Amino acid sequence: xxxxxxxxxxxxxxxxxxxxxxxxxxxxxxxxxxxxxxxxxxxxxxxxxxxxxxxxxxxxxxxxxxxxxxxxxxxxxxxxxxxxxxxxxxxxxxxxxxxxx
Amino acid sequence: xxxxxxxxxxxxxxxxxxxxxxxxxxxxxxxxxxxxxxxxxxxxxxxxxxxxxxxxxxxxxxxxxxxxxxxxxxxxxxxxxxxxxxxxxxxxxxxxxxxxxxxxxxxxxxxxxxxxxxxxxxxxxxxxxxxxxxxxxxxxxxxxxxxxxxxxxxxxxxxxxxxxxxxxxxxxxxxxxxxxxxxxxxxxxxxxxxxxxxxxxxxxxxxxxxxxxxxxxxxxxxxxxxxxxxxxxxxxxxxxxxxxxxxxxxxxxxxxxxxxxxxxxxxxxxxxxxxxxxxxxxxxxxxxxxxxxxxxxxxxxxxxxxxxxxxxxxxxxxxxxxxxxxxxxxxxxxxxxxxxxxxxxxxxxxxxxxxxxxxxxxxxxxxxxxxxxxxxxxxxxxxxxxxxxxxxxxxxxxxxxxxxxxxxxxxxxxxxxxxxxxxxxxxxxxxxxxxxxxxxxxxxxxxxxxxxxxxxxxxxxxxxxxxx
Numbered sequence: 001x002x003x004x005x006x007x008x009x010x011x012x013x014x015x016x017x018x019x020x021x022x023x024x025x026x027x028x029x030x031x032x033x034x035x036x037x038x039x040x041x042x043x044x045x046x047x048x049x050x051x052x053x054x055x056x057x058x059x060x061x062x063x064x065x066x067x068x069x070x071x072x073x074x075x076x077x078x079x080x081x082x083x084x085x086x087x088x089x090x091x092x093x094x095x096x097x098x099x100x101x
Numbered sequence: 102x103x104x105x106x107x108x109x110x111x112x113x114x115x116x117x118x119x120x121x122x123x124x125x126x127x128x129x130x131x132x133x134x135x136x137x138x139x140x141x142x143x144x145x146x147x148x149x150x151x152x153x154x155x156x157x158x159x160x161x162x163x164x165x166x167x168x169x170x171x172x173x174x175x176x177x178x179x180x181x182x183x184x185x186x187x188x189x190x191x192x193x194x195x196x197x198x199x200x201x202x203x204x205x206x207x208x209x210x211x212x213x214x215x216x217x218x219x220x221x222x223x224x225x226x227x228x229x230x231x232x233x234x235x236x237x238x239x240x241x242x243x244x245x246x247x248x249x250x251x252x253x254x255x256x257x258x259x260x261x262x263x264x265x266x267x268x269x270x271x272x273x274x275x276x277x278x279x280x281x282x283x284x285x286x287x288x289x290x291x292x293x294x295x296x297x298x299x300x301x302x303x304x305x306x307x308x309x310x311x312x313x314x315x316x317x318x319x320x321x322x323x324x325x326x327x328x329x330x331x332x333x334x335x336x337x338x339x340x341x342x343x344x345x346x347x348x349x350x351x352x353x354x355x356x357x358x359x360x361x362x363x364x365x366x367x368x369x370x371x372x373x374x375x376x377x378x379x380x381x382x383x384x385x386x387x388x389x390x391x392x393x394x395x396x397x398x399x400x401x402x403x404x405x406x407x408x409x410x411x412x413x414x415x416x417x418x419x420x421x422x423x424x425x426x427x428x429x430x431x432x433x434x435x436x437x438x439x440x441x442x443x444x445x446x447x448x449x450x451x452x453x454x455x456x457x458x459x460x461x462x463x464x465x466x467x468x469x470x471x472x473x474x475x476x477x478x479x480x481x482x483x484x485x486x487x488x489x490x491x492x493x494x495x496x497x498x499x500x501x502x503x504x505x506x507x508x509x510x511x512x513x514x515x516x517x518x519x520x521x522x523x524x525x526x527x528x529x530x531x532x533x534x535x536x537x538x539x540x541x542x543x544x545x546x547x548x549x550x551x552x553x554x555x556x557x558x559x560x561x562x563x564x565x566x567x568x569x
Contacts, residue, residue: 014279014288015108021284025374028282031254035288036278038270056275057221057244059295072267074260074475077483082492082508086427087434093512094176094435 001044002068009038009070010051012063037061038070104294111290116404122293122300124217127404134541135533136550137405139412143349146306147216148209150353154314156212160240162204163314165196167322167465172435173448177455180513187332187458189451191466192319195440199236199268200229200471202315206342207233207301209311211241214299221245221298225289225402227262228385228443229470234301235274245269246298248289251278253378260484261384261443264475281378286402302402303342309407312346313353319467320354331358332462333454335447338362338417339390341398341410347467348413358465359415363450363517364391366419370502380503382422382485386446391417396528411529411555418517420449421497423507428452428515429478442478444470453517482506526555530565 002008015021015033039053039061051065092098104110111118120126125145130138148156157163170189178186197204211234214222221244224234231247238245247269252258258278266276277292279285293300302308316334323331334351336344348360365387370377372389381387395414398406428449429442447466455464474480486492491505496514500507509515530551537543543551543566551562 015282015284019108020282021108024282024284025371025377028373028375031280031375033282033284033288034252034254034256034280036252036256037275039275056270056273057246057296059275072263074264074267075480076474076477077260077480078486080479080482080486080492082482082494083430083479085494086430086508090176090431090435090512093179094172 001046002041002065004041004043006041007038007069008041008051008053008065009036009067010053010061010063011036011066012061035063036066037063041065106291108284108287111287111294115290118290118293119300119402119404122298123302123305125306130405133544133546133550135537135543136547139409139553142405143306143310143407146213146310148310150313150317153209153310157205157208157311157314160208160237161198162208163197163318165318166193167319167326168193168438169326170436173431173452174455176431176435176512177452178460181456184459185456186460187455187462187464188460189455189464189466190323190326191448192315192468194315194444194468195471198240199232199272201233201444202312202343202468203228203230203233204236205311205315205346206230206303206308207237207311210234210299210301210305210307211237211243213307214301215241215243217299219243219297219299221296222301223248223289223292223296223298224301224303225285226303227251227265229265230303231265231274232268232272235269235272238274239272244298245272245274246277246292246296247274248277248285248292249279250281250285252280254280254375257379259379259384260475260480264473281373281375283373289402300402303340304401304403304406304408306407309342309346312342313350315467316347316350317353319347319465320351320356323463323465327463329463330356331465332458333361334358334465334467335361335363335451335454336467337386337444337446338364338410339385339387339394340401341394341406341408343468344410344413345408360413361450361454362391362410362414362417363447364388364417364419365425365446366421366518367502377503379488380490382481382506383425383443386443388419395525397532409554411526412553413556414522417520417522417525418450418454419520420446420517421500421507422502423497423500424449424509424515426478426482426506427508431512438469439472441470441472441476442481444468449515450517452512453515526557527565527569529555530562531569534569
């Protein structure tokens with residue numbers, strides 16, 4: 001049970017797969033339009049259940065409780081070896097006299 | 102009685118919601134059959150150029166450095182004919198509070214919201230503009246809501262957009278993250294209606310006027326540094342606000358330098374496709390926005406967009422994803438400037454175009470953007486590889502969007518590929534005609550309007566109309 005006033009993330013379906021706007025690509029029309037938003041849980045709730053939250057601006061949103069204390073996991077990604085070559089190459093051309101093309 | 106909140110009902114209330122959330126009655130600017138008084142709309146915002154400059158400086162926005170890229174220039178000269186290779190300068194817009202030129206747009210929009218008595222601002226954007234609105238709202242004491250197109254249907258998000266969500270939240274904004282699709286606008290309209298917030302649209306005259314200071318600074322700084330005007334100003338082009346505002350600002354200072362737009366070529370990728378969403382490495386500054394917004398500017402979230410790029414564009418060139426990644430790394434390694442890739446789209450174009458211009462010519466890249474986790478080339482290339490794109494060295498001209506990213510085997514392969522301007526202009530005229538009410542006729546006012554819209558002449562428009 002997740003306690004009320006915990007900072008959480010919920011997910012809601014805004015448009016069902018069959019109700020998407022006209023003219024959008026078939027792959028998009030075949031899936032629902034979903035929304036994720038964060039806020040304080042208004043009442044005790046289980047993950048996967050319908051929840052109400054109060055967002056950062058004080059709005060009330062409803063959706064399925066998905067995440068507790070959601071955090072950013074953005075990083076610098078896996079090593080990309082090609083990047084080593086770029087710096088070495090441009091320095092060689094500029095300072096080492098190598099000219100292509 | 103509770104309002105009907107269905108998709109169809111909310112979309113039908115669009116103009117009413119936007120009018121209330123902007124304080125602009127767009128109908129009063131309509132003229133002729135299809136024309137409208139663009140300059141009248143731009144002049145109606147209650148701020149003149151000096152006011153905007155003052156407002157931005159008060160908010161810590163603008164007055165960014167102009168840097169000469171001597172090593173990048175020297176590199177370009179290695180591939181240029183003797184005597185060629187213009188001096189390349191870059192306007193370091195990453196020095197703005199939230200890390201991009203978008204702070205200029207946000208400063209004036211948020212200031213206007215506050216002046217008109219709104220308690221908060223909302224914007225639909227996945228890009229730097231969201232961070233800019235959140236930053237300015239924080240500084241000017243308003244609430245903010247940013248609605249992002251963020252995830253595909255598997256809830257896999259573009260790292261760059263996820264980073265932007267983090268940044269918006271860091272400034273105290275509420276961030277609403279959506280899956281792919283233009284119906285995001287529906288959710289956005291319901292938010293405006295529910296909160297009564299100001300619509301800090303990217304395309305409002307408040308926002309676009311805010312970019313005019315950028316063009317003005319370019320002219321004044323280049324004159325101070327070199328004693329003359331720039332010979333070309335390169336602008337990364339997506340929705341058209343950057344080019345519109347910059348060009349108007351240059352004109353403000355009497356600078357007539359050609360304006361060259363540059364976009365990343367994303368040919369073959371559909372912007373509203375769930376499957377294509379994560380197969381592109383650029384979320385803005387690309388042809389998926391660049392073409393449609395140039396040839397039909399009123400497709401934006403405004404009844405009449407203040408961003409009208411074909412009025413100002415002298416030339417339009419395309420570059421490829423692999424070239425922009427390459428140049429971003431070269432900028433770090435040769436100039437000690439670690440900046441985000443999207444802002445470097447115009448730098449790639451400048452590197453190629455400088456080789457067409459003599460060594461005493463001046464070419465200006467008018468923006469950089471911040472970089473960091475998610476927004477850096479490393480996570481973007483890693484994300485592309487994870488999504489099955491093949492990353493290789495070779496000839497970037499052979500890049501197939503959504504399949505591979507080709508980093509140039511050597512800098513001599515970097516090119517700026519011209520888009521035919523006459524075709525773009527005719528496309529704008531065709532799009533206008535398609536939206537005319539049946540049975541109506543174009544008047545002289547409309548022809549003059551189309552001439553201004555396409556930076557052409559009434560005679561050219563009449564000929565194009567006869568052939569369309």
